Amino acid sequence: MYWVYIVKCSDETYYTGYTTDLDRRMREHNESKKGAKYTRTRRPVVLQYAKHYETRQEACRREYEIKQLSRKQKESLIKSQNLTDSC
Numbered sequence: 677m678y679w680v681y682i683v684k685c686s687d688e689t690y691y692t693g694y695t696t697d698l699d700r701r702m703r704e705h706n707e708s709k710k711g712a713k714y715t716r717t718r719r720p721v722v723l724q725y726a727k728h729y730e731t732r733q734e735a736c737r738r739e740y741e742i743k744q745l746s747r748k749q750k751e752s753l754i755k756s757q758n759l760t761d762s763c
Contacts, residue, residue: 678735682725682742682750685718690750692742694735698726724754 679698683691683705691714695701705711705721715721729735742750 678729678732679726680729680735680738680742681723681727682754683715683721684724685715685721687718689718690724690747691715691718691721692739692750694732694739698723725757727757 678694678696679701680694681692681698681701683693683702685691691705691712693701693712702721702723705715706719709716711719727738729738742753745753
């Protein structure tokens with residue numbers, strides 16, 4: 677299973693990625709050098725959106741689609757999901 681996620685960085689920007697282990701990846705973004713270069717200088721990051729996919733191909737496709745969205749569209753996507761329902 678793969679997760680596509682959006683985190684909000686301390687500078688109020690959004691970062692989108694995918695992973696097989698959402699908890700581990702959030703720790704990496706906030707605590708280790710394994711976090712994305714973008715998020716390492718913008719800690720802490722807070723998970724805003726997450727959705728799981730069965731294949732890596734599906735997850736990569738969705739990650740790309742989300743990265744093409746405007747900030748306003750990303751915020752609408754985040755608002756439309758209740759994280760407690762999907763994680």
